[in-house]
Amino acid sequence: MKLVPLLGALIALGLPVAAQVPSSAQPEKVLGIGGFFFKAQDPDALARWYEKNLGISLLPSSYDAKPWRQEAGPTAFAPFPDSTKYFGTPDRKWMLNFRVRDVAAMAAQLRASGITVTVDTTLYPNGRFAHLKDPEGNRIELWQPMGRAAPK
Numbered sequence: 001m002k003l004v005p006l007l008g009a010l011i012a013l014g015l016p017v018a019a020q021v022p023s024s025a026q027p028e029k030v031l032g033i034g035g036f037f038f039k040a041q042d043p044d045a046l047a048r049w050y051e052k053n054l055g056i057s058l059l060p061s062s063y064d065a066k067p068w069r070q071e072a073g074p075t076a077f078a079p080f081p082d083s084t085k086y087f088g089t090p091d092r093k094w095m096l097n098f099r100v101r102d103v104a105a106m107a108a109q110l111r112a113s114g115i116t117v118t119v120d121t122t123l124y125p126n127g128r129f130a131h132l133k134d135p136e137g138n139r140i141e142l143w144q145p146m147g148r149a150a151p152k
Contacts, residue, residue: 033075034095041136049135053113054098074145075100088139095139103128103144117142 057068087095
């Protein structure tokens with residue numbers, strides 16, 4: 001059906017034309033991750049741990065307060081095989097990966113707070129990585145993308 005007869009039919013039916021015609025030929029897509037929600041044994045304590053050690057602001061208690069804002073950059077979205085051990089143990093279903101400016105400096109800061117961090121010594125084509133666990137045993141990956149602070 002041609003666009004002009006379609007517009008005429010919409011108008012004849014009394015339907016608002018703007019609501020019926022797509023604004024562009026491109027399909028809609030998500031713009032990024034708007035939140036990450038997960039269960040915790042002690043949600044308040046775990047949220048405070050993430051705020052203190054990784055700088056992630058607590059969820060605002062009102063709509064007037066500002067939530068944590070992440071720096072724009074690449075995001076990997078990748079399902080892994082159910083059998084992977086990359087998340088720490090086979091029973092873990094997810095792993096957070098946070099982009100950082102300097103993985104060595106972040107690891108040193110976390111270690112100063114008594115947190116065990118393993119820095120991968122390999123410099124990969126996409127950057128450097130380190131791993132740690134939150135107080136509930138969830139594996140966290142820190143990623144310093146290539147082009148960030150010089151490796152130490």
